Amino acid sequence: MRVSDTAAMKSVDEVPIDKMALRHYFENYETYLGPIRTAPLRFLELGVARGDSLKYWESWLPNAQITGLDINPCPARFESDRVRCYVGEQQDKAVLDRMAAERAPQGFDVIIDDASHVGQLSRLSFWHLFQNHLKPGGYYFIEDWGTGYWRQYPDGKSYRPQPPALSPHEKLLDRLHRSGLVQAVYPLRKLTGWMRWNLVRRRFHGHDRGMVGFVKELIDECGAEDMTHPDFGVGAPRASRFDWMRVSLGHVVIRKAAG
Incomplete structure (x- = not known):
């Protein structure tokens, strides 16, 4: 997210974001990161483009070690040595592991995905980083999940909902x-x-393309306790790996469970 751009419509890595969605982004970052913004955070953003957002984070998170990843070199110059950019693809686990080893060997406190906005790629980086390199209690933000409704994206498709009615x-x-x-x-x-x-209707065929389908997979993780209920579910009983998950316009926030 290029947080320095406050126009009504803006391009974020070629993804247009309207003012309403942008407001949710700011509200979420202020709500969840505001109370810890002066802490010595280990912070990672996937997809930084020109580096505008990294410059904002450098200023707003005065004691954080900030790491960025993009498929192209980041041209921005920063005020401190707390910011470092890497070149690579978000689904490249070797690159993710190297960044974590060099920048956050004890794990990241905050991770933001503003990279490809392609469901499969975001899914691969999410689960690898979440399981291996996000601290318990850490935050994972996913931006622009609505691209799954856009035919212009390789995994997107227009959505035509069916009206709610009895069969x-x-x-x-x-x-x-x-x-x-x-x-x-x-x-x-x-x-x-x-x-x-x-014989009541059992399935509701909602949209499941691209990032939308990925977000719905994350909702399944929220239901882990019900999925594995000893009387009604399947598999070994387990709690969700999420403490909680919040979905808002264009934005997903997940807090990793403490243990």
């Missing part, structure tokens, strides 16, 4: 259940009641 078989069962004959005959009433409960 044909649900409408039929509702009519049967309300009919005088069914209400008058107890076994029929019980049967149609059972059918209405057990």
Whole structure:
């Protein structure tokens, strides 16, 4: 995010971000990083372009060691030696490991993904960094997840939602259940009641392309305790690796669980 640009529409690594989404970004960073902004943070941003955001972080986080990654060399010049930029791709685990070893051997406190905005690439870097190089209690921010709704992106597609409504078989069962004959005959009433409960629509085919699909995978992690419930789920019971997750316009914030 080029936080120095406050125009109503701006280009962020070629991604246009409107004023409403940008407000969420600022609110989230102020809310979650504001209380710790003077701490000696280890901070990583993926996708820094010209380095405008790194210059902002250098000023706003006065004691942080700030690391940036981009596919091109960063041309910016900084006021201190606390900022260092690397060249590489966000899904390159060797580059991620090298940055972590050199800049945050005990783990990063904050990671921001403003890189490719392609679901698979963001997914690969997220899980590697989250599991191996983000401190417990650390924050992971993902910007511009709405690119999954754009056909211009290699993994995006236009979204055409279906209106919420009962399916044909649900409408039929509702009519049967309300009919005088069914209400008058107890076994029929019980049967149609059972059918209405057990034949209710089970799947809702929401958009799952690109970054949108990746964000929905992260929501699954929030449901880990239910997924692995000993009575209803599958697999060994476990807690979510997330303390919490917040989704807002164009922005995802995740706090890693403490243990």
